[in-house]
Amino acid sequence: QVQLVESGGGLVQAGGSLRLSCVASGNIFSINVMAWYRQAPGKQREMVASIASGGNTNYVDSVKGRFTISRDNTENTVYLQMNSLKSDDTAVYYCNSMITTGTSISRARREYWGQGTQVTVSS
Numbered sequence: 001q002v003q004l005v006e007s008g009g010g011l012v013q014a015g016g017s018l019r020l021s022c023v024a025s026g027n028i029f030s031i032n033v034m035a036w037y038r039q040a041p042g043k044q045r046e047m048v049a050s051i052a053s054g055g056n057t058n059y060v061d062s063v064k065g066r067f068t069i070s071r072d073n074t075e076n077t078v079y080l081q082m083n084s085l086k087s088d089d090t091a092v093y094y095c096n097s098m099i100t101t102g103t104s105i106s107r108a109r110r111e112y113w114g115q116g117t118q119v120t121v122s123s
Helices: none
Strands: 004-006 010-013 018-026 028-039 046-051 057-059 065-073 078-084 093-103 107-113 117-120
Touching: 004 093, 004 107, 018 028, 018 065, 018 093, 018 117, 028 065, 028 078, 046 065, 046 078, 078 093
Parallel strands: 010 117
Antiparallel strands: 004 018, 018 078, 028 046, 028 093, 046 057, 065 078, 093 107, 093 117
């Protein structure tokens, strides 16, 4: 019913940049928080950055000053601009969002995840 589709991952050298995109589609009534998580091999999934519908943002300390999250509410899209990439940033990056589906009469709200996109930073 709702899909989150990520794109923009790939292989980049340390110090380089990548921009991830995630588009939400389906029977969407409204989107609250949109976020990016990542999971490196052998590690727990962690939240990288989040952005509320009003624009407030949060970042994990390790990416502050290097990553920027933004969103286009008209396109139901969230972006993650990643600069000064390090080998420690290598992970599968997942889009996450709290989405309300349905109509003004009947609605349901739940969390959705994308399929993930691989980011590999070579040193």
